[in-house]
Every structure is written in C-alpha cells, then in structure tokens.
Amino acid sequence: MAYKELEDFLDSDLTLPIRGKKYTCPDPGWENVLWLEQRMKTVMKAAQGADLSNDDREVLNDADTDELFATALGDAYETMLDDGLPAAYIRHAGLTAVMHWSVGEEQARAFWESGGDPERLAASGNRAHRRAAQSTQRQESRSGTNRRRRRGRPSGKSSDSGTSSNSASMNTSE
Template structure:
C-alpha cells in the first residue's frame, strides 16, 4: 500500500459565505500556520490566568494577522467593502480552522463568535441530565473515611437476639 498524494487528502480551503458571495480562504503557509497556532496557544494560557509568552504576542502585533489568516480572501473582502465585524469574524474563523479543524471553525462561525452559543443550551443540558447522557461517571461516595453508623466500642454490651 502506497501513500496517497497529500493534496488528495487535505481540503482546498475554507469557504465563508457573506451575502451573495462565498470567499475562499486558501490553506495558509506553514509559517503562518505555526504562528497562528502559537498565538492561539498563548491567548489560551492568558485566558486561563497564566503568563502568556510576551515574544509570541509581540510578534503577532508586528504583523497583520488577519491578512495572513485570510490570505487572498482578505483583499477580496476589502475590495468588496465587507464590514469590520464581518472581516473580524471571518479572520477569527480562519484562525480557528488553522489551529484546529473545519468542524471547529464551523461551530465558531455558526455561533456568531459568541462563546456562550458554542455550549449546549439549558434545555439540551436538562435533556442530557434526564437521559443520563450528561455524565456517565457515577457519583462518588464519601471519601472522608467516616461511617454513618457508630461502631460499638470494646466491652460494649450486645443485645441478645431472640
């Protein structure tokens, strides 16, 4: 069995619809992909309260990250007069695609960039809880090591059975 040519295995880009037009974001260069991945990782660390790599974030500020993430689609969007929120949403969607995959980018796109819309809604969570789908892990018992019934001490009288 031989390896297939890699172009047959990978998708040709990300297709983002805005109004009547669909923009194709081409696969980024390896350099852009590595930089986007590093920036997203640094941002995640910072969001979790850790210390982000200042050099990575400084490098991001030096370059036009949105232009790099969108590739040729960036110039097309600017020429077509897309709005700032549309351009920003497209660029962040492209960054999610670069750092993760198409499915994650679609979830981000469909949520309108709102993280609260990425999580299941309350009714879905309740339905999962009712069906037992929310957690397959049984509840833990007490780990305190204490017993709920007192254990008779030495020399305690026992009652006759009868």
Template sequence: MGTRLHDLDAYWSPGLTLTVRGREYTLPLPSAELGLWCRRLAEVTGEVHNVSSEQEIQAAVARIEALPQLPGDLSLPERVLGDVYQQMADNGVEDPYIQFCGQTGYIWIIGGEDAAERYWTSGGRPEAQRPTNRKERRAQNRTRTGGSRTAEANTTPPPASTSGTTSPPTQGRKSRGRRKAR
C-alpha cells in the first residue's frame, strides 16, 4: 500500500487576506479555470515583452487572443477578487486601491504568497525595495557576502594630485592652472 497524504485543507489557508483601511478582505482560492487562465496570461505577456520582430509580435498577440474566454465580461480585478470586489466597492474603497488589490491577487495566483507579499509591501514597485544609492548598494553587498572590511578600507581615497597640470582656458573663464613665476 502507498503513502497516504492528509487532506490539503490542513496545509492551505482559505485564501489571501488583504487589509485595506483597517478592514480585512480574504480572497478565495482561485478556481482551476481562473488559475490556469492567469498563468497562461502571465506566460504570454512575458513572451510579448521578449519579442523583437513584427512577426514575433503578431504571434504573441495571437496567443493572447487564443486564451480561453472565461464567463462574464469582467476586468482582471473583478475576476481575481471575486465577491471581494463588490464588498470593497460597497465599503467605499477607492478604485486605485481596488485595482492594486486585484493586481496583488493576480500576483498571488501566478507567483504564490511570497510574491504577493513582496508586491504588496513595495507598493507595486519592486524596485522600491532596492538600495537607492551607491553607499546603500555597497552596504547591501557587504552584508550579502558576509565580509566586513576595516574602517581604513571603507574610506574614500584622496583625490589624485593635479600639480603641474593645467587645463586650457575656456571662453569667458580664466585658467585655474598654476601661474608662472615672473
């Protein structure tokens, strides 16, 4: 006799819970059709971004048009949020918030809970989590490699000497090179 696995309900949460303006909204697990449709859409969308010729663009668009039609004339947020869409609208949640929740739900369907959380916490801008300047990037790289440098190695070296060199004068500006002794 083979191994018997427990009921999946013991491992899966009922859905994805989003908090908007202090209220919790739980997106239900997507139907098999919606999950497959979202994954196919993501795959084809990725192809569109990687095409280079007119022929490849036409083939990618044809694949998008060939995606199976889901029942109803619904937007992506309406489809992904399900009944939660109407709950949010009834509670006066603004459209940009609903759209963002729908996009987060889509990310959840195609990428899982971790991907949805990264999208949510970055405000939909994954680049927002990256270091913004060279100093922060260097600090992050040192943290990743686990190495630490001495304080001396972290100081900026002094600028190279420019004595004995001059730049040609520019129009409307005097040369800042050394003056010749008279």
C-alpha cells in the first residue's frame, strides 16, 4: 500500500493566532531547525542546573533573542513588530515557535496554551502524559500471558552492547 501524500495531512508552517490575526511562520529550513535545536538543548541543560561546557557557554552567550525569534518566526516576526504587538506577545510567540521547530508541535501547543505559566504547563503536560499512557496500554492476553512474542523479527539489539544494530543496516528499497 502506498503512503498518502505528506502535504495532505502535514502542514510545514506554523500559524499563531493573536488578537484575531493569524501569523504564519514558514518552515525555517533544516539548517535553521538544527541551529534552533542546539540552542534549545543548551538552554534546557542550563535550566536543569547541569554543568555547562565551554561550547555550551558560547552557545548561550551567542543566543541573541532577536536572531532567535527572527529565525523561528520568519516573516511573521517583522509583521508582529510592525503591528505593534506587546513584547509579551512577541516573546510568547517566539518561544512557542522555537519549541515548535526544535521540540515538536505537542510541546509547543502546550506551552502556547499555558500562556507561559509553568503551573498550567505542568498540568497540561501531566494530562498529555496520562492520555499517552492510557492510549498505549496493552490489553492482557487471553491465553494467560501478558507478553506477545514476535517471531521472525530481529530485536534490534546487539547481544554485547545493548545498542541498536538496525540503524546501520536499514534497507530503503521497496
């Protein structure tokens, strides 16, 4: 069976509604997504109190908010500035876009809908986690066992290192 056309169900842009207007943030491109991911990882590392390397410190020192938001929001950034949006709105939109491109849509949506409030964000995260856990619970086996055996499938683990061996030998042919 052939896959459905990706554009039919995946929108590569991010649209943020603010004060009745929809601001469309175009996909920043792969290189910029990698750049945003690096900054997000470093910020999260610092927020967790982890030891930072000299490279991490350089990334944080380099983290120019204007450049960060301009990259994540694209043309929408200038439009927001031209529209005179309050700084809090632009900051929230910018952080949401950074999260969208670097972490994913679900986390970005939770952040957006929390208004940046850590308590509301934690509550939405807990709900999402519970929903995900409920949707992935397996039904118990009718035979009295609760594990399914998959015959004829490799486990993807090597016996000596416990790491996946499938990634190096992926077959991309039909």
